[in-house]
Amino acid sequence: MRLVTISDIEAAAATFGDAVLHTPLLPWRDGRLWLKPECLQPIGAFKIRGAYNALSLVPADVRARGVVAYSSGNHAQAVAYVAKLFGVPATIVVPDNTPQVKIDATRSHGAVVKLVPMAQRESAAEAIAAAEGLTLIPPFDHRDVIAGQGTIGLEIVADMPDVEVVVVPISGGGLISGIGTAVKALRPSVRVIGVEPELASETSIGFRSKTLVHWSADDRARTVADALRGQPSELTFAHILSVVDDVVTVSEEEMLDTVGLLARRSRLVAEPGGAAAVAAYLNRGLPEGKTVAVVSGGNIDPALLARVLAG
């Protein structure tokens, strides 16, 4: 299996122009942690990076027929947004338990949204792609998507050359596959730590046995972190075994408490999965050293954020 390389990631960064924000590193008050706030991207999550790179690498005449994606939410918005930038139509297949805020945001970018049961989203998207001649942009199981997410690792090393630990949420694993590949290529001694919700922790178990572990979609749907309900593919799991040093888990309460802390102390709106890496830093014994935690997304239901803040 060919893994993504640092060259793939550098090529992805070169395509972005103004479409993707080079997010700053925000110091946490302890002087040891910095946040990489991907929630500030135009669609509120890092997914814009992989979607942009994937669409940019589809031949223009094929891309013009349109693209289709399936997603628990943030990838949906990313493909819809990027398709609009490229001027091509987008169809997004979304599980029917997706928060309304994410469905509305996807439609606001001009995409056609189709709701299906969680377990059918991938097959439904493949059927639409085949029937209508559209290009499928997978949420993580694709080298071009992984390379796009890896640009976060380039930015971290460029902005903090002496970084020692990088903490990244894991769902399908595309984000940590890309970041880990970039960081390990440029700074082999950096420790790359993955974070999962306890209620969707198949990767932390699989990581220890070096075997891909599957949990049912229903089991993974228990976590409030709707962005972290995916599970790795063979491609992303191979990257994880290659570039990740450890995978830890956080509780539902730890993620929600961290959502509140990020709003109060860092003035960032994060969704529960977006807060998972910071939650791990605050609650687990991670390796010592200058640490960057990726705040991967901020598309939280406003009513949930209100409840967290009202405490």
Next chain:
Amino acid sequence: MRLVTISDIEAAAATFGDAVLHTPLLPWRDGRLWLKPECLQPIGAFKIRGAYNALSLVPADVRARGVVAYSSGNHAQAVAYVAKLFGVPATIVVPDNTPQVKIDATRSHGAVVKLVPMAQRESAAEAIAAAEGLTLIPPFDHRDVIAGQGTIGLEIVADMPDVEVVVVPISGGGLISGIGTAVKALRPSVRVIGVEPELASETSIGFRSKTLVHWSADDRARTVADALRGQPSELTFAHILSVVDDVVTVSEEEMLDTVGLLARRSRLVAEPGGAAAVAAYLNRGLPEGKTVAVVSGGNIDPALLARVLAG
């Protein structure tokens, strides 16, 4: 009266090192507005810029005796935070109607906090400075503070050379004095627009008559935007007449609605005064063209933000 120059502002920028964040420009969804999110600074507001520059220009042996400041909140946190960076003691005089979140944050930086009635804050700070041999760092009525705030203007022009309109909240006027000076020096054709709450709009009235207008502290305290309850000094008003094209007002509801929009659409926590410039862009007929609105601070009471989001 000697006004601040672009050289003063460039000198301020050169002192910052890693202490001040170069905030990114975040695109709003309409393709015509960008946010300058100063709420992401370490203390949650732009005030760190002026405080840092002012302290850096105090001779080291004088600075070592300590500094004192009076403030409705964000300047208090800024001086406390910057004093800690310089390793000198700080005493902060705070009006007794300041939100608890700002008092707690100021104490968390190691400062001694003294609560006094709103009308006595300036005289109390001057008395402490005289009695204890401390250096007073005013919140806005000081060239070094204005020059520090002006670095925001440098960053806006560097990151968006073709900017056409810059929108800035006005309280004591230090922020718009500095930004306007920088922007007009580098791009004379840019329109600089000030924004005040209707309930503390003495500057918009004074701007039309070219005369400094005073409202009572009690009148200005009516607005929910506690960061915008100040009023210009002769020094800042002279800058405003020199570098500002217009001053507009926003209602309480417009600011609070915009706090909610910024959280939902831009994943930023803004305080009501911090949202005033965006509120003006959304609700007033500002000049056409590529616009940057400064989101000046994010130290909102979490319970108020919860109410806005649940609203």
